Amino acid sequence: MTRTRFWWIGACLAALLLLGPTSGWPHAYLVKSAPARRAVLLRAPTRVQLWFNERLEPRFSRVSVWDREGKQVDSGDVQVGPDELIRLSVGVPPLAPGTYTVKFRVLSVDGHVVEDQFPFTIRESQ
Amino acid sequence: MTGLLILIRFVHLGALTLLIGTFAFLLLVGRPAFRRAGATRAPDLERFDRLLLAVAEWSLLTAFASALAWLGLQAAIASGRPLGEALTLETVGTVLTGTNFGRVWEVRLALIALLAWFLFFREHEQDDRDWTAVRLEGVLLAGGLAVALTWAGHAAATTGRWRLLHQGSDALHLLAVGVWLGGLCPLAVLLRWAGRSPDPSWTAVAREATRRFSLVGLGSVAVLVLTGLVNTWTLVGSVPRLVGTPYGRLLLLKLALLLPLIGIAAVNLLRLKPTLLAHTPEGGAGTSAAIMRRLARNVIAEAGLGAAVLLVVGALGITPPALHAQPTWPFAFRLSWEVNKDVPGVPLAIGVGVAGALLGAAALGSAALSGRLRPWAIGAGLALWAGTIPVPLRYLAVDAYPTTYLRTPVPYNAISIASGQHLYQQNCAVCHGAGGYGDGPVLRGIASTRPDLTAPHTALHTAGDLFWWVTNGIPGTQMPPFQGHLTEQDRWDLINFLRALSAAEQARTLTPLVEPTPWCVAPDFTFGSGVGAGQTLKDFRGRAIIHLVLFTLPGSLPRLERLDAAAPQIGRWGARTLAVPMRDAPRIYRRLGARAATLPLAVEGSEEIVETYALFRRTLAAEGVPPVPSHMEFLVDRQGYLRARWIPGQDGGWEDLSRLLHEIGWLDNEAPKAAAPDEHVH
Numbered sequence: 001m002t003r004t005r006f007w008w009i010g011a012c013l014a015a016l017l018l019l020g021p022t023s024g025w026p027h028a029y030l031v032k033s034a035p036a037r038r039a040v041l042l043r044a045p046t047r048v049q050l051w052f053n054e055r056l057e058p059r060f061s062r063v064s065v066w067d068r069e070g071k072q073v074d075s076g077d078v079q080v081g082p083d084e085l086i087r088l089s090v091g092v093p094p095l096a097p098g099t100y101t102v103k104f105r106v107l108s109v110d111g112h113v114v115e116d117q118f119p120f121t122i123r124e125s126q
Numbered sequence: 127m128t129g130l131l132i133l134i135r136f137v138h139l140g141a142l143t144l145l146i147g148t149f150a151f152l153l154l155v156g157r158p159a160f161r162r163a164g165a166t167r168a169p170d171l172e173r174f175d176r177l178l179l180a181v182a183e184w185s186l187l188t189a190f191a192s193a194l195a196w197l198g199l200q201a202a203i204a205s206g207r208p209l210g211e212a213l214t215l216e217t218v219g220t221v222l223t224g225t226n227f228g229r230v231w232e233v234r235l236a237l238i239a240l241l242a243w244f245l246f247f248r249e250h251e252q253d254d255r256d257w258t259a260v261r262l263e264g265v266l267l268a269g270g271l272a273v274a275l276t277w278a279g280h281a282a283a284t285t286g287r288w289r290l291l292h293q294g295s296d297a298l299h300l301l302a303v304g305v306w307l308g309g310l311c312p313l314a315v316l317l318r319w320a321g322r323s324p325d326p327s328w329t330a331v332a333r334e335a336t337r338r339f340s341l342v343g344l345g346s347v348a349v350l351v352l353t354g355l356v357n358t359w360t361l362v363g364s365v366p367r368l369v370g371t372p373y374g375r376l377l378l379l380k381l382a383l384l385l386p387l388i389g390i391a392a393v394n395l396l397r398l399k400p401t402l403l404a405h406t407p408e409g410g411a412g413t414s415a416a417i418m419r420r421l422a423r424n425v426i427a428e429a430g431l432g433a434a435v436l437l438v439v440g441a442l443g444i445t446p447p448a449l450h451a452q453p454t455w456p457f458a459f460r461l462s463w464e465v466n467k468d469v470p471g472v473p474l475a476i477g478v479g480v481a482g483a484l485l486g487a488a489a490l491g492s493a494a495l496s497g498r499l500r501p502w503a504i505g506a507g508l509a510l511w512a513g514t515i516p517v518p519l520r521y522l523a524v525d526a527y528p529t530t531y532l533r534t535p536v537p538y539n540a541i542s543i544a545s546g547q548h549l550y551q552q553n554c555a556v557c558h559g560a561g562g563y564g565d566g567p568v569l570r571g572i573a574s575t576r577p578d579l580t581a582p583h584t585a586l587h588t589a590g591d592l593f594w595w596v597t598n599g600i601p602g603t604q605m606p607p608f609q610g611h612l613t614e615q616d617r618w619d620l621i622n623f624l625r626a627l628s629a630a631e632q633a634r635t636l637t638p639l640v641e642p643t644p645w646c647v648a649p650d651f652t653f654g655s656g657v658g659a660g661q662t663l664k665d666f667r668g669r670a671i672i673h674l675v676l677f678t679l680p681g682s683l684p685r686l687e688r689l690d691a692a693a694p695q696i697g698r699w700g701a702r703t704l705a706v707p708m709r710d711a712p713r714i715y716r717r718l719g720a721r722a723a724t725l726p727l728a729v730e731g732s733e734e735i736v737e738t739y740a741l742f743r744r745t746l747a748a749e750g751v752p753p754v755p756s757h758m759e760f761l762v763d764r765q766g767y768l769r770a771r772w773i774p775g776q777d778g779g780w781e782d783l784s785r786l787l788h789e790i791g792w793l794d795n796e797a798p799k800a801a802a803p804d805e806h807v808h
Binding site: 037040 | 225266659664712729
């Protein structure tokens with residue numbers, strides 16, 4: 001009787017060790033983006049892409065693009081990956097010259113949320 | 127929401143602490159103590175056991191309820207929706223099945239279920255082995271619950287080699303808290319019961335329990351101190367972050383609560399315990415009873431302080447670790463060996479301070495160890511300290527500001543440096559001069575000290591010091607405050623530009639021959655060409671040597687064609703050429719025509735790359751700041767350091783491609799020499 005119960009416990013604690021976090025990461029922070037933070041572009045991008053230092057949780061990661069008037073201009077097809085789970089991206093239609101703001105909100109593995117935004121500019125073509 | 131989360135964490139931690147504490151107390155202290163007193167106290171042991179198991183059951187229910195509440199709050203945090211909207215099956219389910227936090231919670235809920243099964247459906251124990259088994263199961267499962275909790279906390283977010291150490295020490299820390307703090311309540315109950323009865327056998331129980339618990343407590347506190355130091359080191363890591371961030375200050379508050387807690391424990395251990403053990407059971411039961419009551423009171427006070435500590439811990443867990451926060455330095459000075467190491471008299475002053483501190487400690491230690499009040503020893507010790515410790519401090523102190531220890535939040539990259547350069551020309555050049563030598567038109571007539579911004583200043587003051595001066599000005603000088611005029615980002619851009627300017631001044635020594643020691647960090651940049659967007663210089667770290675070419679058409683065309691033809695040879699040494707147009711970037715494809723297809727061009731981002739790297743045109747041959755050349759080439763090693771430069775017309779240049787290949791080969795064979803550069807100045 002006692003013995004079977006200890007088997008149970010052993011199994012549970014072993015599962016605990018196996019299911020423990022396979023790797024630890026700090027908060028997801030933005031490593032780089034295209035367009036870069038504050039970039040001035042010659043040509044309008046077709047997608048806005050963000051690379052993070054850790055894998056993202058697709059259900060709880062969002063990115064959007066806004067114009068100067070505060071109107072959302074992205075296509076809404078937010079995507080994590082598919083090739084690398086550290087990449088978050090959203091498509092944008094052909095944008096007119098001007099300054100835009102990229103806003104993102106991602107959930108990092110220790111359960112904390114990271115939110116930030118940055119601008120980029122598309123220059124008037126010469 | 128934050129307050130609620132702190133409260134829930136506090137309740138949950140308290141329940142876990144009690145859970146571990148009751149089981150551990152029964153096994154290690156309670157039963158052996160009652161057994162020592164013989165068969166007369168057997169019914170009391172049963173009563174005590176029943177009471178503690180009831181406490182454990184309630185603690186388990188509390189832990190379960192608070193775990194569920196915590197999960198609900200996490201769903202709200204993750205989804206960014208208000209609590210009411212987030213508590214749908216779908217959102218909570220996604221958190222539970224699809225996030226790291228949720229996976230940890232699945233395991234913990236399973237452990238709670240298993241422990242509930244053992245506790246609520248236990249049969250009557252036949253013998254000692256059964257009795258021990260149930261309580262041991264309790265300790266193991268409750269311990270597992272605590273260990274698993276550390277996987278959803280800050281420790282889970284530690285990277286690299288230290289992760290296992292940090293998680294292990296975090297888990298040990300929680301277990302020790304459970305055994306010690308959680309054992310205080312059962313101990314208080316036992317002492318109260320014993321204090322009420324004049325029976326000497328009760329005194330014997332209390333004695334044995336006190337003796338055993340003090341051993342358990344000492345062991346736990348030792349573990350707590352060690353693991354606490356490890357955790358502090360991994361999550362805080364520096365004095366400025368300890369005194370200057372919310373996390374660090376909460377930690378100090380926790381320590382301030384721990385000091386009286388340890389003090390009471392020490393009184394119990396060093397004063398009350400020996401007196402209790404010295405009393406013979408026959409005589410003076412009354413005094414024994416009084417001591418037991420005093421002990422019980424102290425233990426309850428300890429438990430209360432322990433609860434306060436847990437509340438602080440509840441808040442600590444949801445505060446960003448100091449390591450990721452920007453510290454605000456609270457003092458008007460800091461101690462710096464770096465700044466003062468060449469000042470005469472400093473080594474002597476430090477010697478005096480260290481010797482005085484040691485002698486003072488020896489005097490105070492002798493007074494403490496003798497166990498008696500020795501006013502002359504204490505006085506001498508304190509006087510020695512007061513007289514000698516300030517001596518080195520006065521020598522090492524330099525002015526400091528609230529921003530002194532800020533890390534630059536804006537990375538050291540081309541966009542920031544180029545923006546800083548524009549701001550500099552608009553706001554600073556009028557005094558500091560176009561080249562940064564302090565010879566601007568305003569200051570030229572003033573014969574006082576001229577602030578040379580190109581001097582290697584990083585050793586003498588931090589980026590945070592510069593930020594303070596740019597923000598608030600320098601009283602008593604011509605330097606005005608820019609707080610209202612420039613945004614915070616602008617001011618950091620300026621500081622990044624100043625760093626690049628100072629590096630460029632020292633990089634006068636760069637030649638076409640590779641500099642043997644890497645010291646000059648190549649500013650990072652993002653570039654895009656016809657093929658891909660969003661590549662950065664940093665992406666090539668550890669992968670390739672970068673041969674950076676800044677060119678102007680039509681003059682550079684023959685050179686570009688030769689480089690294009692030599693690309694296979696350059697690639698053989700693990701290097702890549704990157705060509706950046708210095709002018710006319712939007713039309714560069716049209717002007718290059720078919721050749722553009724094979725050239726590795728950086729068109730997007732070229733403007734700020736050129737502005738940044740053109741700073742590095744200062745040479746030993748030319749006085750001051752020479753005009754911008756129409757063509758420049760650099761070599762950046764695999765760690766991200768600028769190692770060689772060729773400007774056409776320089777001796778021993780790379781017109782001869784074999785020379786360029788020779789230098790690339792040299793870099794290719796070199797073992798990594800320096801740590802990868804940090805993009806943030808400290």
